[in-house]
Amino acid sequence: MVLLVIALLLAVAAVALVVFVRGRPHRHEDPATPPPEPAAAANQAQTEEVTCPPARTPRTALARLNIAEEMTADLRPLGGARLRIVGTAHVVPHSKRKTVGGDAYMLVREPKNQHDLNAVAVYDATRKVGYLARAKAASYAPQLDRIGAxxxxxxxxxPVDSMKLWVVLPPIAALRAYPTVERGGPTNKV
Structure with missing residues:
Protein backbone atom coordinates (compact mmCIF):
# COMPACT_ATOMS: atom_id res chain seq x y z
CA MET A 1 0.00 0.00 0.00
CA VAL A 2 2.83 2.41 0.86
CA LEU A 3 4.59 1.61 -2.43
CA LEU A 4 1.40 2.34 -4.35
CA VAL A 5 1.02 5.74 -2.67
CA ILE A 6 4.69 6.59 -3.36
CA ALA A 7 4.36 5.57 -7.02
CA LEU A 8 1.19 7.65 -7.36
CA LEU A 9 2.88 10.71 -5.80
CA LEU A 10 5.86 10.33 -8.15
CA ALA A 11 3.58 10.10 -11.17
CA VAL A 12 1.66 13.22 -10.11
CA ALA A 13 4.93 15.10 -9.51
CA ALA A 14 6.25 14.08 -12.95
CA VAL A 15 3.07 15.25 -14.69
CA ALA A 16 3.11 18.53 -12.76
CA LEU A 17 6.74 19.12 -13.77
CA VAL A 18 6.00 18.50 -17.45
CA VAL A 19 2.97 20.82 -17.35
CA PHE A 20 5.02 23.49 -15.58
CA VAL A 21 7.92 23.33 -18.04
CA ARG A 22 5.75 23.33 -21.18
CA GLY A 23 3.16 25.78 -19.93
CA ARG A 24 5.35 28.38 -18.32
CA PRO A 25 5.18 31.77 -20.02
CA HIS A 26 8.11 33.00 -22.06
CA ARG A 27 10.21 35.81 -20.65
CA HIS A 28 9.88 37.70 -23.94
CA GLU A 29 6.17 38.05 -24.57
CA ASP A 30 6.58 41.32 -26.46
CA PRO A 31 7.14 40.53 -30.18
CA ALA A 32 9.35 43.60 -30.53
CA THR A 33 11.97 42.16 -28.18
CA PRO A 34 14.49 39.56 -29.34
CA PRO A 35 14.48 36.06 -27.90
CA PRO A 36 17.07 34.77 -25.47
CA GLU A 37 20.23 33.72 -27.24
CA PRO A 38 20.74 30.03 -28.02
CA ALA A 39 24.09 28.39 -27.38
CA ALA A 40 26.69 29.56 -29.88
CA ALA A 41 27.87 26.00 -30.46
CA ALA A 42 24.38 24.92 -31.49
CA ASN A 43 24.21 27.79 -34.01
CA GLN A 44 27.52 26.88 -35.59
CA ALA A 45 26.52 23.23 -35.83
CA GLN A 46 23.41 24.14 -37.84
CA THR A 47 25.17 25.80 -40.77
CA GLU A 48 25.85 24.21 -44.11
CA GLU A 49 27.04 25.51 -47.46
CA VAL A 50 24.38 26.35 -50.05
CA THR A 51 24.17 28.49 -53.16
CA CYS A 52 21.75 31.36 -53.44
CA PRO A 53 18.89 30.93 -55.88
CA PRO A 54 17.73 34.00 -57.77
CA ALA A 55 14.91 35.41 -55.70
CA ARG A 56 13.08 38.63 -54.95
CA THR A 57 11.88 40.11 -51.72
CA PRO A 58 8.47 41.60 -52.50
CA ARG A 59 8.29 45.36 -52.24
CA THR A 60 5.76 45.11 -49.41
CA ALA A 61 8.60 44.39 -46.96
CA LEU A 62 10.36 47.59 -48.06
CA ALA A 63 7.20 49.63 -47.73
CA ARG A 64 6.43 48.27 -44.28
CA LEU A 65 9.98 48.93 -43.09
CA ASN A 66 9.96 52.38 -44.69
CA ILE A 67 13.17 51.60 -46.58
CA ALA A 68 13.78 53.12 -49.99
CA GLU A 69 14.77 50.44 -52.49
CA GLU A 70 17.94 52.28 -53.44
CA MET A 71 19.07 52.02 -49.79
CA THR A 72 19.12 48.21 -49.85
CA ALA A 73 22.08 46.02 -50.67
CA ASP A 74 21.59 42.72 -52.47
CA LEU A 75 23.87 40.17 -50.80
CA ARG A 76 22.34 37.13 -52.56
CA PRO A 77 25.02 36.90 -55.30
CA LEU A 78 27.65 36.40 -52.59
CA GLY A 79 26.35 32.90 -51.77
CA GLY A 80 26.98 31.66 -48.27
CA ALA A 81 25.98 29.27 -45.55
CA ARG A 82 22.52 28.30 -44.37
CA LEU A 83 21.77 29.42 -40.81
CA ARG A 84 18.68 28.96 -38.70
CA ILE A 85 16.66 32.07 -37.87
CA VAL A 86 16.18 32.23 -34.11
CA GLY A 87 13.32 33.68 -32.09
CA THR A 88 10.54 32.89 -34.54
CA ALA A 89 8.40 31.57 -31.69
CA HIS A 90 8.44 35.05 -30.14
CA VAL A 91 7.31 36.95 -33.24
CA VAL A 92 5.31 34.42 -35.27
CA PRO A 93 2.54 32.33 -33.68
CA HIS A 94 3.00 28.58 -34.02
CA SER A 95 -0.19 28.31 -36.10
CA LYS A 96 1.21 30.71 -38.74
CA ARG A 97 4.79 29.40 -38.87
CA LYS A 98 4.33 27.57 -42.18
CA THR A 99 2.81 30.66 -43.80
CA VAL A 100 5.87 32.86 -43.26
CA GLY A 101 9.31 32.67 -44.75
CA GLY A 102 10.28 32.23 -48.33
CA ASP A 103 13.25 32.15 -50.64
CA ALA A 104 14.27 35.73 -49.83
CA TYR A 105 14.63 37.70 -46.62
CA MET A 106 15.60 41.20 -45.60
CA LEU A 107 18.16 41.75 -42.83
CA VAL A 108 17.71 44.96 -40.86
CA ARG A 109 20.12 46.14 -38.18
CA GLU A 110 18.60 47.11 -34.83
CA PRO A 111 21.42 49.02 -33.10
CA LYS A 112 19.02 50.41 -30.48
CA ASN A 113 17.75 46.97 -29.44
CA GLN A 114 17.76 46.94 -25.64
CA HIS A 115 18.76 43.26 -25.43
CA ASP A 116 21.54 43.20 -28.03
CA LEU A 117 23.24 46.21 -29.60
CA ASN A 118 24.37 43.97 -32.49
CA ALA A 119 20.84 42.68 -33.20
CA VAL A 120 20.01 41.85 -36.82
CA ALA A 121 16.30 41.30 -37.45
CA VAL A 122 15.10 39.04 -40.28
CA TYR A 123 11.99 39.97 -42.29
CA ASP A 124 10.11 38.03 -44.91
CA ALA A 125 7.82 39.77 -47.39
CA THR A 126 5.32 40.90 -44.77
CA ARG A 127 6.72 40.79 -41.23
CA LYS A 128 9.59 40.23 -38.86
CA VAL A 129 10.19 36.49 -38.56
CA GLY A 130 13.09 36.43 -36.12
CA TYR A 131 16.72 37.35 -35.62
CA LEU A 132 20.21 36.18 -36.41
CA ALA A 133 21.65 34.34 -33.43
CA ARG A 134 23.52 36.64 -31.05
CA ALA A 135 26.94 35.15 -31.87
CA LYS A 136 26.39 35.51 -35.63
CA ALA A 137 24.94 39.00 -35.25
CA ALA A 138 28.05 40.08 -33.33
CA SER A 139 30.24 39.17 -36.29
CA TYR A 140 27.88 40.42 -39.03
CA ALA A 141 26.72 43.72 -37.47
CA PRO A 142 30.02 45.62 -37.91
CA GLN A 143 30.22 44.63 -41.57
CA LEU A 144 26.57 45.53 -42.24
CA ASP A 145 27.11 48.87 -40.51
CA ARG A 146 30.20 49.51 -42.66
CA ILE A 147 28.26 48.81 -45.88
CA GLY A 148 25.71 51.39 -44.76
CA ALA A 149 22.48 50.12 -46.31
CA PRO A 159 9.85 25.76 -43.89
CA VAL A 160 9.23 22.38 -45.44
CA ASP A 161 9.14 19.52 -42.94
CA SER A 162 9.70 21.53 -39.78
CA MET A 163 8.90 24.88 -38.27
CA LYS A 164 12.49 26.10 -38.63
CA LEU A 165 13.25 29.00 -40.94
CA TRP A 166 16.63 29.27 -42.66
CA VAL A 167 18.52 32.25 -44.05
CA VAL A 168 21.59 32.15 -46.30
CA LEU A 169 24.31 34.46 -44.99
CA PRO A 170 27.31 35.44 -47.10
CA PRO A 171 30.80 34.76 -45.74
CA ILE A 172 32.28 37.54 -43.60
CA ALA A 173 35.23 37.82 -46.03
CA ALA A 174 32.79 38.56 -48.88
CA LEU A 175 31.12 41.25 -46.78
CA ARG A 176 34.48 42.85 -46.02
CA ALA A 177 35.09 43.20 -49.76
CA TYR A 178 31.56 44.48 -50.45
CA PRO A 179 31.56 48.21 -51.30
CA THR A 180 29.61 50.65 -49.19
CA VAL A 181 26.31 52.03 -50.40
CA GLU A 182 27.57 55.62 -50.04
CA ARG A 183 30.48 54.86 -52.40
CA GLY A 184 28.09 53.67 -55.04
CA GLY A 185 28.24 50.02 -54.12
CA PRO A 186 25.83 47.52 -55.65
CA THR A 187 22.29 48.14 -54.58
CA ASN A 188 19.22 46.13 -55.34
CA LYS A 189 17.39 47.40 -58.40
CA VAL A 190 14.94 44.60 -59.09
Missing part, protein backbone atom coordinates in the same frame (compact mmCIF):
# COMPACT_ATOMS: atom_id res chain seq x y z
CA UNK A 150 19.15 50.25 -44.49
CA UNK A 151 18.27 46.67 -45.49
CA UNK A 152 20.18 43.69 -46.86
CA UNK A 153 18.57 41.21 -49.22
CA UNK A 154 19.60 37.61 -48.60
CA UNK A 155 18.37 34.24 -49.79
CA UNK A 156 16.50 31.82 -47.59
CA UNK A 157 14.56 28.61 -47.44
CA UNK A 158 10.89 28.34 -46.50
Missing amino acids: KGYRVAGEP
Whole structure:
Protein backbone atom coordinates (compact mmCIF):
# COMPACT_ATOMS: atom_id res chain seq x y z
CA MET A 1 0.00 0.00 0.00
CA VAL A 2 2.83 2.41 0.86
CA LEU A 3 4.59 1.61 -2.43
CA LEU A 4 1.40 2.34 -4.35
CA VAL A 5 1.02 5.74 -2.67
CA ILE A 6 4.69 6.59 -3.36
CA ALA A 7 4.36 5.57 -7.02
CA LEU A 8 1.19 7.65 -7.36
CA LEU A 9 2.88 10.71 -5.80
CA LEU A 10 5.86 10.33 -8.15
CA ALA A 11 3.58 10.10 -11.17
CA VAL A 12 1.66 13.22 -10.11
CA ALA A 13 4.93 15.10 -9.51
CA ALA A 14 6.25 14.08 -12.95
CA VAL A 15 3.07 15.25 -14.69
CA ALA A 16 3.11 18.53 -12.76
CA LEU A 17 6.74 19.12 -13.77
CA VAL A 18 6.00 18.50 -17.45
CA VAL A 19 2.97 20.82 -17.35
CA PHE A 20 5.02 23.49 -15.58
CA VAL A 21 7.92 23.33 -18.04
CA ARG A 22 5.75 23.33 -21.18
CA GLY A 23 3.16 25.78 -19.93
CA ARG A 24 5.35 28.38 -18.32
CA PRO A 25 5.18 31.77 -20.02
CA HIS A 26 8.11 33.00 -22.06
CA ARG A 27 10.21 35.81 -20.65
CA HIS A 28 9.88 37.70 -23.94
CA GLU A 29 6.17 38.05 -24.57
CA ASP A 30 6.58 41.32 -26.46
CA PRO A 31 7.14 40.53 -30.18
CA ALA A 32 9.35 43.60 -30.53
CA THR A 33 11.97 42.16 -28.18
CA PRO A 34 14.49 39.56 -29.34
CA PRO A 35 14.48 36.06 -27.90
CA PRO A 36 17.07 34.77 -25.47
CA GLU A 37 20.23 33.72 -27.24
CA PRO A 38 20.74 30.03 -28.02
CA ALA A 39 24.09 28.39 -27.38
CA ALA A 40 26.69 29.56 -29.88
CA ALA A 41 27.87 26.00 -30.46
CA ALA A 42 24.38 24.92 -31.49
CA ASN A 43 24.21 27.79 -34.01
CA GLN A 44 27.52 26.88 -35.59
CA ALA A 45 26.52 23.23 -35.83
CA GLN A 46 23.41 24.14 -37.84
CA THR A 47 25.17 25.80 -40.77
CA GLU A 48 25.85 24.21 -44.11
CA GLU A 49 27.04 25.51 -47.46
CA VAL A 50 24.38 26.35 -50.05
CA THR A 51 24.17 28.49 -53.16
CA CYS A 52 21.75 31.36 -53.44
CA PRO A 53 18.89 30.93 -55.88
CA PRO A 54 17.73 34.00 -57.77
CA ALA A 55 14.91 35.41 -55.70
CA ARG A 56 13.08 38.63 -54.95
CA THR A 57 11.88 40.11 -51.72
CA PRO A 58 8.47 41.60 -52.50
CA ARG A 59 8.29 45.36 -52.24
CA THR A 60 5.76 45.11 -49.41
CA ALA A 61 8.60 44.39 -46.96
CA LEU A 62 10.36 47.59 -48.06
CA ALA A 63 7.20 49.63 -47.73
CA ARG A 64 6.43 48.27 -44.28
CA LEU A 65 9.98 48.93 -43.09
CA ASN A 66 9.96 52.38 -44.69
CA ILE A 67 13.17 51.60 -46.58
CA ALA A 68 13.78 53.12 -49.99
CA GLU A 69 14.77 50.44 -52.49
CA GLU A 70 17.94 52.28 -53.44
CA MET A 71 19.07 52.02 -49.79
CA THR A 72 19.12 48.21 -49.85
CA ALA A 73 22.08 46.02 -50.67
CA ASP A 74 21.59 42.72 -52.47
CA LEU A 75 23.87 40.17 -50.80
CA ARG A 76 22.34 37.13 -52.56
CA PRO A 77 25.02 36.90 -55.30
CA LEU A 78 27.65 36.40 -52.59
CA GLY A 79 26.35 32.90 -51.77
CA GLY A 80 26.98 31.66 -48.27
CA ALA A 81 25.98 29.27 -45.55
CA ARG A 82 22.52 28.30 -44.37
CA LEU A 83 21.77 29.42 -40.81
CA ARG A 84 18.68 28.96 -38.70
CA ILE A 85 16.66 32.07 -37.87
CA VAL A 86 16.18 32.23 -34.11
CA GLY A 87 13.32 33.68 -32.09
CA THR A 88 10.54 32.89 -34.54
CA ALA A 89 8.40 31.57 -31.69
CA HIS A 90 8.44 35.05 -30.14
CA VAL A 91 7.31 36.95 -33.24
CA VAL A 92 5.31 34.42 -35.27
CA PRO A 93 2.54 32.33 -33.68
CA HIS A 94 3.00 28.58 -34.02
CA SER A 95 -0.19 28.31 -36.10
CA LYS A 96 1.21 30.71 -38.74
CA ARG A 97 4.79 29.40 -38.87
CA LYS A 98 4.33 27.57 -42.18
CA THR A 99 2.81 30.66 -43.80
CA VAL A 100 5.87 32.86 -43.26
CA GLY A 101 9.31 32.67 -44.75
CA GLY A 102 10.28 32.23 -48.33
CA ASP A 103 13.25 32.15 -50.64
CA ALA A 104 14.27 35.73 -49.83
CA TYR A 105 14.63 37.70 -46.62
CA MET A 106 15.60 41.20 -45.60
CA LEU A 107 18.16 41.75 -42.83
CA VAL A 108 17.71 44.96 -40.86
CA ARG A 109 20.12 46.14 -38.18
CA GLU A 110 18.60 47.11 -34.83
CA PRO A 111 21.42 49.02 -33.10
CA LYS A 112 19.02 50.41 -30.48
CA ASN A 113 17.75 46.97 -29.44
CA GLN A 114 17.76 46.94 -25.64
CA HIS A 115 18.76 43.26 -25.43
CA ASP A 116 21.54 43.20 -28.03
CA LEU A 117 23.24 46.21 -29.60
CA ASN A 118 24.37 43.97 -32.49
CA ALA A 119 20.84 42.68 -33.20
CA VAL A 120 20.01 41.85 -36.82
CA ALA A 121 16.30 41.30 -37.45
CA VAL A 122 15.10 39.04 -40.28
CA TYR A 123 11.99 39.97 -42.29
CA ASP A 124 10.11 38.03 -44.91
CA ALA A 125 7.82 39.77 -47.39
CA THR A 126 5.32 40.90 -44.77
CA ARG A 127 6.72 40.79 -41.23
CA LYS A 128 9.59 40.23 -38.86
CA VAL A 129 10.19 36.49 -38.56
CA GLY A 130 13.09 36.43 -36.12
CA TYR A 131 16.72 37.35 -35.62
CA LEU A 132 20.21 36.18 -36.41
CA ALA A 133 21.65 34.34 -33.43
CA ARG A 134 23.52 36.64 -31.05
CA ALA A 135 26.94 35.15 -31.87
CA LYS A 136 26.39 35.51 -35.63
CA ALA A 137 24.94 39.00 -35.25
CA ALA A 138 28.05 40.08 -33.33
CA SER A 139 30.24 39.17 -36.29
CA TYR A 140 27.88 40.42 -39.03
CA ALA A 141 26.72 43.72 -37.47
CA PRO A 142 30.02 45.62 -37.91
CA GLN A 143 30.22 44.63 -41.57
CA LEU A 144 26.57 45.53 -42.24
CA ASP A 145 27.11 48.87 -40.51
CA ARG A 146 30.20 49.51 -42.66
CA ILE A 147 28.26 48.81 -45.88
CA GLY A 148 25.71 51.39 -44.76
CA ALA A 149 22.48 50.12 -46.31
CA LYS A 150 19.15 50.25 -44.49
CA GLY A 151 18.27 46.67 -45.49
CA TYR A 152 20.18 43.69 -46.86
CA ARG A 153 18.57 41.21 -49.22
CA VAL A 154 19.60 37.61 -48.60
CA ALA A 155 18.37 34.24 -49.79
CA GLY A 156 16.50 31.82 -47.59
CA GLU A 157 14.56 28.61 -47.44
CA PRO A 158 10.89 28.34 -46.50
CA PRO A 159 9.85 25.76 -43.89
CA VAL A 160 9.23 22.38 -45.44
CA ASP A 161 9.14 19.52 -42.94
CA SER A 162 9.70 21.53 -39.78
CA MET A 163 8.90 24.88 -38.27
CA LYS A 164 12.49 26.10 -38.63
CA LEU A 165 13.25 29.00 -40.94
CA TRP A 166 16.63 29.27 -42.66
CA VAL A 167 18.52 32.25 -44.05
CA VAL A 168 21.59 32.15 -46.30
CA LEU A 169 24.31 34.46 -44.99
CA PRO A 170 27.31 35.44 -47.10
CA PRO A 171 30.80 34.76 -45.74
CA ILE A 172 32.28 37.54 -43.60
CA ALA A 173 35.23 37.82 -46.03
CA ALA A 174 32.79 38.56 -48.88
CA LEU A 175 31.12 41.25 -46.78
CA ARG A 176 34.48 42.85 -46.02
CA ALA A 177 35.09 43.20 -49.76
CA TYR A 178 31.56 44.48 -50.45
CA PRO A 179 31.56 48.21 -51.30
CA THR A 180 29.61 50.65 -49.19
CA VAL A 181 26.31 52.03 -50.40
CA GLU A 182 27.57 55.62 -50.04
CA ARG A 183 30.48 54.86 -52.40
CA GLY A 184 28.09 53.67 -55.04
CA GLY A 185 28.24 50.02 -54.12
CA PRO A 186 25.83 47.52 -55.65
CA THR A 187 22.29 48.14 -54.58
CA ASN A 188 19.22 46.13 -55.34
CA LYS A 189 17.39 47.40 -58.40
CA VAL A 190 14.94 44.60 -59.09
